Amino acid sequence: xxxxxxxxxxxxxxxxxxxxxxxxxxxxxxxxxxxxxxxxxxxxxxxxxxxxxxxxxxxxxxxxxxxxxxxxxxxxxxxx
Amino acid sequence: xxxxxxxxxxxxxxxxxxxxxxxxxxxxxxxxxxxxxxxxxxxxxxxxxxxxxxxxxxxxxxxxxxxxxxxxxxxxxxxx
Numbered sequence: 496x497x498x499x500x501x502x503x504x505x506x507x508x509x510x511x512x513x514x515x516x517x518x519x520x521x522x523x524x525x526x527x528x529x530x531x532x533x534x535x536x537x538x539x540x541x542x543x544x545x546x547x548x549x550x551x552x553x554x555x556x557x558x559x560x561x562x563x564x565x566x567x568x569x570x571x572x573x574x575x
Numbered sequence: 576x577x578x579x580x581x582x583x584x585x586x587x588x589x590x591x592x593x594x595x596x597x598x599x600x601x602x603x604x605x606x607x608x609x610x611x612x613x614x615x616x617x618x619x620x621x622x623x624x625x626x627x628x629x630x631x632x633x634x635x636x637x638x639x640x641x642x643x644x645x646x647x648x649x650x651x652x653x654x655x
Contacts, residue, residue, distance in 0.1 A: 516617060527622040531617060532618045536581055539608060539611050542608075543607045556608075
């Protein structure tokens with residue numbers, strides 16, 4: 496089973512990297528670009544066929560290692 | 576319109592950061608974790624209501640700034 500985990504800064508936490516990307520895009524002439532936020536995406540191959548167990552394990556991974564839950568939030572997406 | 580852009584290393588390009596995450600997860604006892612790849616996710620607020628135009632603009636952004644197309648691939652996801 497493949498999983499995709501998104502780790503992004505919580506709303507309200509300043510994101511200088513996202514701001515820099517937004518400014519650069521505006522500077523390149525993309526005037527329609529508003530707010531930009533940048534985060535991480537982690538693609539994981541899991542040797543686990545049960546979706547519930549996979550989700551529970553991924554949740555624990557995020558809590559323990561992948562996300563700093565003080566300032567970051569995470570989303571888990573399971574594929575096939 | 577909100578858009579989400581994923582920028583990840585092409586298959587075959589070595590991803591030491593992903594490898595490190597995989598090792599760390601195995602070390603924490605998550606033995607079901609196989610291959611791990613890490614990439615970037617960029618959430619963009621676009622002042623554009625036409626999906627076709629938005630996708631074209633995002634494609635151009637990726638080519639010009641967001642992705643290094645020699646080693647990275649990108650996916651564009653449009654939301655509402």
